Amino acid sequence: MTSATMIEVRDLTKTYGGGLFKKGYRALDGVSISVGPGSVFGLLGPNGAGKTTLVKILLGLAHKSSGDAQLFGEPVGTAEPRARVGYLPEAHRLPLYLSGRQVLELFGQMCGRDLDWVKARVPALLELVDMTGAADRKVREYSKGMQQRIGLAQALIHDPELVILDEPTDGVDPVGRAAIREVVLDLKRAGKTIFINSHLLMEVELVCDRVVIMDKGRIVKQGTIQELTPRTGRVRLELSPVPANLEHVLAGLGSNLVKSEHGCELQANDNEIDQAVDRLRAAGISIRGLEARRMNLEQAFIETVMRERA
Template identity: 45%
Template sequence: MSARSAATPPSASPAVALRGLVKDFSIGLRGVKLRAVDHLDLTVAAGQVYGLLGPNGSGKSTTIKLLLGLLEPSAGSCQIFGLPCDRVEARRDVGYLPESPYFYRHLTGRELVRFYAQMGGLRRAGLAVRVAEVLHVVGLAEAADRRVGTYSKGMLQRVGLAQAMVHDPRLLILDEPTAGVDPVGSAAITELILKLKAQGKTVLITSHLLGQIEDICDRVAILDRGRLVLEGSVPDLVGRADRQALVVEALPPGELEELRAWLAARGRKLESVETPRARLDRIFLDHVGGKKP
């Protein structure tokens, strides 16, 4: 049984709501400000897998730290399920896997997850069962009693997922969960994220593996220099209304009207005109990091 009752009704509020969010950092001794997040408006609906994308320095990590209450915004607001993110009640509903987690190497995987379960407020009754459950879910049941210091990179990411999940939060924030993980481990983590979505969880994920993001996310936001430059559903973003793919009976392509006439004169037909898809990595590069191609 999960730590949170399955009968808990879903919240009518979005999982994440950022409004006019600004974060400035002071640099140097002359009062110079560096704006890391610049009037960011963002909404993540409950039950979605949402991708937060951007190049290094785009403001992704700062946004996550603001959402977790680790930083105080310079302006604007951020809420988790309708509650201000600096409220303890809001943070109890969040599980977090940082990009480069540091875990106590002398603890076993089981001891580590139990420690975070207790930090998350789980009581002794049912604690051992819940810890064993999440270790099984992430595929670490057989390695649960090995010391974390002996774990591979992929195993560290999976135990990180276990500690993020153990208190059964409604929102999981995963910062580069497959960084440094081999393709097999990456596929396993992707499958786990989709299972979490099927359970009604909300997952906010950052990743540089744009193909993975495209495959698992419902919506994505692209940040650049602290600003939101593009946001929308993955199908809408990767659909290309400005291109046409021609499917013909093994004939070379040409201009559409000329091809129609050419085919008609030979008793053939144009079978379909389709709207092709662009890859999300191409969309990303078109909106950040300099000139468009």
């Protein structure tokens, strides 16, 4: 592991049960990942893929069967690296009788921080998660989205370098998801590293730099969002003006041309796109925009998992 790596996992396995005459259940099967600083890393997979098991091992809440897992260059489960990690569990439960401010003060002290230090930090965290106005209300009065935002502030109370978020937007309405998404991007801009385990693919696509797709305990694909979402072959052209004889101008190039008020879409390869641009310019038509359509992350995820299971 290099000094610039926050999480390093190599050939990690985890087997539950089993014995001399009984085969156990392998939840992780040779998993390897590397997460660099200042990035947002997404962990995706269907139920039973092994995502939660991996998170538990990283946090020292479960023991590996074999392989290696490190945080900040130190073995997982040891106190020093774990103190540098913030964690928001899935379906977390906060004391309902406390206010949001009291929750942060309590968890800050549980992290070993001095109360005066915690109290000085709380206002900035409340502002970060947009909870200043509700800080002194009881948690029992909070909506699901508000509880998630206070939970996120709780994960940040001790100023961790690495933040692990387990389904941070699960059950949250679109407005709440947008707010949490903005907090994640703010943390990235501040140099924090964020590790997100989620099944909400659109959220992951909007914030993550790199993504791993798991299925049946194995990594089946990983890369940047662009690497995982290949071009579909469809191209959108924004034109000015849009000629009445557009089909004639582009005759013989590509297929499935669909004309619109502002231009057109068609299925075309790179060579056909070049020819289309040349023809449009020769016809005196200005090209205001050209966009190669890409598969979204949900499509890529489904295609990857279905291919693995075929």
